[in-house]
Amino acid sequence: xxxxxxxxxxxxxxxxxxxxxxxxxxxxxxxxxxxxxxxxxxxxxxxxxxxxxxxxxxxxxxxxxxxxxxxxxxxxxxxxxxxxxxxxxxxxxxxxxxxxxxxxxxxxxxxxxxxxxxxxxxxxxxxxxxxxxxxxxxxxxxxxxxxxxxxxxxxxxxxxxxxxxxxxxxxxxxxxxxxxxxxxxxxxxxxxxxxxxxxxxxxxxx
Amino acid sequence: xxxxxxxxxxxxxxxxxxxxxxxxxxxxxxxxxxxxxxxxxxxxxxxxxxxxxxxxxxxxxxxxxxxxxxxxxxxxxxxxxxxxxxxxxxxxxxxxxxxxxxxxxxxxxxxxxxxxxxxxxxxxxxxxxxxxxxxxxxxxxxxxxxxxxxxxxxxxxxxxxxxxxxxxxxxxxxxxxxxxxxxxxxxxxxxxxxxxxxxxxxxxxxxxxxxxxxxxxxxxxxxxxxxxxxxxxxxxxxxxxxxxxxxxxxxxxxxxxxxxxxxxxxxxxxxxxxxxxxxxxxxxxxxxxxxxxxxxxxxxxxxxxxxxxxxxxxxxxxxxxxxxxxxxxxxxxxxxxxxxxxxxxxxxxxxxxxxxxxxxxxxxxxxxxxxxxxxxx
Numbered sequence: 058x059x060x061x062x063x064x065x066x067x068x069x070x071x072x073x074x075x076x077x078x079x080x081x082x083x084x085x086x087x088x089x090x091x092x093x094x095x096x097x098x099x100x101x102x103x104x105x106x107x108x109x110x111x112x113x114x115x116x117x118x119x120x121x122x123x124x125x126x127x128x129x130x131x132x133x134x135x136x137x138x139x140x141x142x143x144x145x146x147x148x149x150x151x152x153x154x155x156x157x158x159x160x161x162x163x164x165x166x167x168x169x170x171x172x173x174x175x176x177x178x179x180x181x182x183x184x185x186x187x188x189x190x191x192x193x194x195x196x197x198x199x200x201x202x203x204x205x206x207x208x209x210x211x212x213x214x215x216x217x218x219x220x221x222x223x224x225x226x227x228x229x230x231x232x233x234x235x236x237x238x239x240x241x242x243x244x245x246x247x248x249x250x251x252x253x254x255x256x257x258x259x260x261x262x263x
Numbered sequence: 264x265x266x267x268x269x270x271x272x273x274x275x276x277x278x279x280x281x282x283x284x285x286x287x288x289x290x291x292x293x294x295x296x297x298x299x300x301x302x303x304x305x306x307x308x309x310x311x312x313x314x315x316x317x318x319x320x321x322x323x324x325x326x327x328x329x330x331x332x333x334x335x336x337x338x339x340x341x342x343x344x345x346x347x348x349x350x351x352x353x354x355x356x357x358x359x360x361x362x363x364x365x366x367x368x369x370x371x372x373x374x375x376x377x378x379x380x381x382x383x384x385x386x387x388x389x390x391x392x393x394x395x396x397x398x399x400x401x402x403x404x405x406x407x408x409x410x411x412x413x414x415x416x417x418x419x420x421x422x423x424x425x426x427x428x429x430x431x432x433x434x435x436x437x438x439x440x441x442x443x444x445x446x447x448x449x450x451x452x453x454x455x456x457x458x459x460x461x462x463x464x465x466x467x468x469x470x471x472x473x474x475x476x477x478x479x480x481x482x483x484x485x486x487x488x489x490x491x492x493x494x495x496x497x498x499x500x501x502x503x504x505x506x507x508x509x510x511x512x513x514x515x516x517x518x519x520x521x522x523x524x525x526x527x528x529x530x531x532x533x534x535x536x537x538x539x540x541x542x543x544x545x546x547x548x549x550x551x552x553x554x555x556x557x558x559x560x561x562x563x564x565x566x567x568x569x570x571x572x573x574x575x576x577x578x579x580x581x582x583x584x585x586x587x588x589x590x591x592x593x594x595x596x597x598x599x600x601x602x603x604x605x606x607x608x609x610x611x612x613x614x615x616x617x618x619x620x621x622x623x624x625x626x627x628x629x630x631x632x633x634x635x636x637x638x639x640x
Binding site for chain 2: 176231
């Protein structure tokens, strides 16, 4: 009879115990769109590659999450919405990574891959528990150090190297690879387009 | 992506519970003491019934015993060499040798007490030759006493009397006349067990009974199933009580065989005798007859020599045998009856376990584990 009671207790407590064990984990993997030209191919007004601003192949990648009510990936609509009513960055979710692009960097694609490899080498997730919100993920590449960024220094336009955006996603539902790219109207993106991307959360209303 | 295995874990838990609960049910039957039961089967379905009984899952320790042989040879009259020796001595006028050959006067009552065929004739001849030898030897009083005893026992005058003298015939006739002239006397017989008593190997009655007999000494032989026969002398008027010893297995087997030879296999007395014959505290006797593909079984259970239950079944041998044995043993209180389902501990354990598992599965199915989103490069 003791054994029977133990069995009953086990049966009764098992569901409760298992309650605490179960957890679903969704993974969203950020991925720079791998093509040539790409978000790292932008040039300044003089036609100089922005990547030339970086010395010793060092840079920082600032990842922001911009709150947006949008559900569709449409550039002009995104910009219009971010002007009004706005798509504010969630400051507590900002992450900054110091990266070193290693290896042969003969093309912008090589740079993109080197930066991505440097980001992934740490193995640390960007967010362990993302909010259940619709956001646009932005990765801004700058010559400013992470230390400066984390002290609150605003990003300078003359220090931008590249910028990429995701489509609006609901982090409460989305799962899988999330492409980061910089929509551009020309073959190579320009500093204006990089700036719009980098300051999307601070665009003035028209 | 990794998913928590909620429902699968609950299913596994249910499986584990089922595995864990199985020994509980198995233990229910194993804990009880297994009663020893002896099985005797007769009839043309004997093999089928024995086979089924051996495969039975009843909680008993089964012993199969063969039925005692039923072809009992009738008892032949016992030869009496003393009679021929006494007659030879009488013819040779050696009356002392005649009396010596006949032995003590008790030989007459001993012969009556033996019972069986020819006992009364033998006793009559022994008594007659004693009268004849005493008379021929010139011992008139002894001859008269022997003749009166012969008359009191109501023994017939044997054919040997043709060899006797007219004086002897007269002596016997006078003795029978004197005895018959006396008013009869009552002799009451009782016993510690039901049975029959035979008086002077001439008449019998079921005890307790009372007989009116010629006054004097008589031979009473008591016989009962399951008891050792006993012969004693009794005076009329008077009373006598028998307290026979229980029959040993061999005698019980012969008594059962005698009944079986008369077609009495299933009576209470017959089953009780069989239980004693095969030394069974719990005896199941089954009379099995084949009926096409099925069997027809009639059975009785004797516990401590008393028939405790009877039952009958018809059907396939395995099912009918199992059912018959179960019914006999339960009704005879050798086996405890199966408690109703709701009174079995296993039932409630099963119900509660099933409820717990159902609750667990329900929770497992309905429960949505917390979800988090991890963002990574």
